Amino acid sequence: MTSEAYSIEGGDFEGAGSASRQLKEHLKKVGVNPKAIRRAVIAAYEAEMNVVIYAHRGVMEVTFLPGCLDVHVRDEGPGIPDLARAMEEGFSTATAEVRALGFGAGMGLPNIQRNSDHFSVHTEAGKGTDVHFTVQFEPMRLGRGVVHSIAIHPDRCRHCLRCLPVCPTQATRVRPEGPQILGHLCIDCTACLAACEPAALVQKGIAEVPTPAAHTVLILPDPLLYQFGPAISPQQVLAEIRRLGFRHVRLHSSWEASLRQAVLDHERSGATRRPVISPVCPAVVNLIETRFPSLIDHLAPFLTPVDAALSQLDGRHTVVVVSCPAQRTSAQTRSGQGKVDITSSRNLLSQLLPRLQHGVSSSMAAVHWGDRAPQTPPEILQASGLTHVLDLLDTIENGLLGEIPVVELLACDQGCFGSPAYRENAFLSAMRARNQNHQDTEPASSVRRESPYRPRQGMRLDQDMGAAVRKLAQIDQLVRKLPGRDCGACGSPSCMALAEDVVLGRVPLSACVYLPPDQETST
Amino acid sequence: MNVKQLAETLGARLLTPDSPDAEIEHVFAGDRISDLLNRATPRSLLVTNLTGSQVIRLAELMDVPAICFLNDAAPSPEAMGELGESQTIFLVSPLGMFETCGRLYPWFAQEVESGA
Known part of the structure; x- marks a missing residue:
């Protein structure tokens, strides 16, 4: 059982409502369902306004009990002379000004x-009034447990702290024993992998490229075809892959194209809120479920391209090559029957490199110039790179994007071309892909999601609401003591994150290098 | 119905940036805080003569997408300063409550409710 108290000033019509607003914020963080929040906020606001209108000062005391919110609003005021009449609708003793x-x-x-x-x-003339009410609630339903695909090699960590500021959900920590990732926050993007030079953070263990059978289908990310310099055409790369024994090769771009068409059609149907966000990048879907749950209504209900490919090729032995942890995680959750093998672009690249690098002269004449890739349709806003993706998601959340029908957001620069799995510059290889465009001509179709998108635990501090409230108060208190530099020297990405880590018992407060030693034991 | 269409119907001016996300499904008109509080939802337009900071707070508290003030009377700049991070859109109708509601009525049919 935990309590919060908010003070209320009598006669302060300008500041009125602030106790109810704080209560609302806390209820959201604790994970109370929206209907109960609405009822609690209306009741609290009315009680708060009674103090402002009639009393000198008061306090709102909120206690979280299991499944129930218990609120007392006590004031020092004149009391209510005739309670029975005050309970009648329309009876009031308020002044004309009020x-x-x-x-x-x-x-x-x-x-x-x-x-x-x-x-x-309970009211007593000349002393004051105590308004007491309770609101019952159920916890908000949350998504399944989260798995992610980033592996940690603590021995390689140089404690450079570069992985801290880059993470869009503040999931990374650097402890004396090496880096850590908070699994419930990780969205499986490539930000920390790209920042980690000594490869202490890498994409999770992936089998070597498996030996293909005659009927095996290989699903290949397009950037892989453009990693060998201007002199090697995508056709040459594909020929080399065929020599490895893969006779049937499909490209991610086929399913990207069918997803794009499906999202455009879906937008015209008006079934999803504008701007419709295409689930083209699984890391962006994870980001929205974790940090922008209010935008879940904007996500078009289709599988990501890799998921769609796997669901369409169901039943055949498939080797899927993934560019990033997010693709791996989602491919793995679909690879139940053992007919799907997952390997990384890196593994395939290391097999192809020695075969494709030697003895090739770089003559432009040797380059096969295919048709240019089709341009992005005018109704689609495409953006790539986490900085821009976060900025646009903020803009959409604030309702300021304007009349844009569809957005395609890609976590890596230039989409998968910018994954740290690839060696070639993202913009260069993407340009080459546009100019030497190679497409696979077999049919690919988009697939509807059977399960709805779900917000992730994210902000929530504890499964038990009472405990979450208690922790929230402790974090609030602690963060005021910290210097606010967000320097990362403690190994947490910000002072707020450190306060949370301390309260959740992940790390001692002494991790802060700026805090005077005498304060260390006070919490 | 979106706020742009509403503003055109009323000849109202916008005091805050429009948001294409704001979808209005019903309208409630009234001048008593308790009534507004009870009827406010994340899909309602509130129509009111009140222009104090309290009604602005209320809109924020209840996640109301838009408020329409009346008789060309906008809230004071001080009251607007209360806005903070609120995403509520503010319209000012040149008309009084009767005519404003009258023009909105055909768009929302039974969904217009008038404050007692």
Whole structure:
């Protein structure tokens, strides 16, 4: 059982409502369902306004009990002379000034009663009033447990801290024993992998390229075809892959194209809120579920391209080559029946490199210039790179994007071309892909998601709501003591993250290098 | 219905940036905070003569997408300063409550409710 208290100033019409607003923020962080938040906020606001209108000062005390919110609003004021009349709708003793502000309609106490499950008033003339109500709630339903595909080699870590500021969800930590990733926050993008020069953080263990059977299908990310300099055409790379024994090769871009068409059609149907966000990049889908749950309504209900490919080729032995941890995680959750093998672009590249590098002269004449790739349709806003993706998601969340029908957001620069799995510069290989465009001509179709998108645990501090509230208060208190430099020297990405780590017992407060030693033991 | 269409219907001006996400499904008109509080939802337009900071707070508290003020009377700049991170869109109708609601009525049919 834990409590919070918010003070209320009588007569302060300008500051009025702030206790209810703080209560609302806390209820959201604790994970109370929206309907209960609404009822609690209405009841709390009415009770708060009664203090502002009639009393000198008061306090709102909120106690979280299992499945129930218990609120007392106590004030030092004149008390209510005739409680029975005050409970009648429309009865009010408010002054004309107060009524002019829209208050004093005689609806306050009835309104609290209507929006609570238990309600009582104790009042004493000349002393004050205690309005007591409870609101029952159920915890918000959350998505399944989260798996991710980043492996850690602690022995390689140089404690350079570069992985801390790059993570879009503050999931990375650098401890004396090496880097850590908070699995419930990790969105499987490549930000920390790209920042980690000594490869202490890498894509999780992936089998070597398996030996193909005659009927095996290889699903290949397009950037892989453009990694060998201007003199090697995609056709040459494909010929080399065929020599490895893969006779049937499909490209990710086929399913990207069919997804794009499906999202455009879906947008015209009006079934999803504008701008419709295409689930083309699994890391961006994870990012939205983790940090932008309010945008889940904007995600088009289709499988990501790799998932769609696997679901379409179901039943055949398939080797899927993935460019990033997010692709690996989602491919792995679909590879149940043992007919799918997952390997990384890196593994395939290291097999191809020695075969393709030697003895090739770089003559432009040797380059096969295919048709230029089709341009992005005018109704699609495409953006790549985490900085821009985060900025645009913020813009969409704030409702400021304007009339854009569809957005395609890619976590890596130039999409998969920018994954650290590839050696060639993202812009260069993407340009080459546009100019020497090679497409696979076999049919590919988009696939509807059978399960809805779900917000991830993310912000929530504890499965138990009472415990979450208690921890929230401790974090609030602790963060005020910290220097606010967000320097990362403690190994957590920000002072707020350190406060959370300390309260959740992940690390001692002494990790902060700026805090005077005498304060270290005080929490 | 989006806010742009609403503003055109009323000849109202916008005090805050429009948001294409704001979808209005019903309208509630009234001048008492308790009534507004009870009827406000994340899909409602509130129509009111109140222009104090309290109604702005209320909109933020209840995640109301848009408020329409009346008689060309906008909230004071101080009250607008309360906005903070609120995403509520503010419209000012040149008309009074009767005519404003009258023009909105055909768009929302039974969904217009008038404050007692």
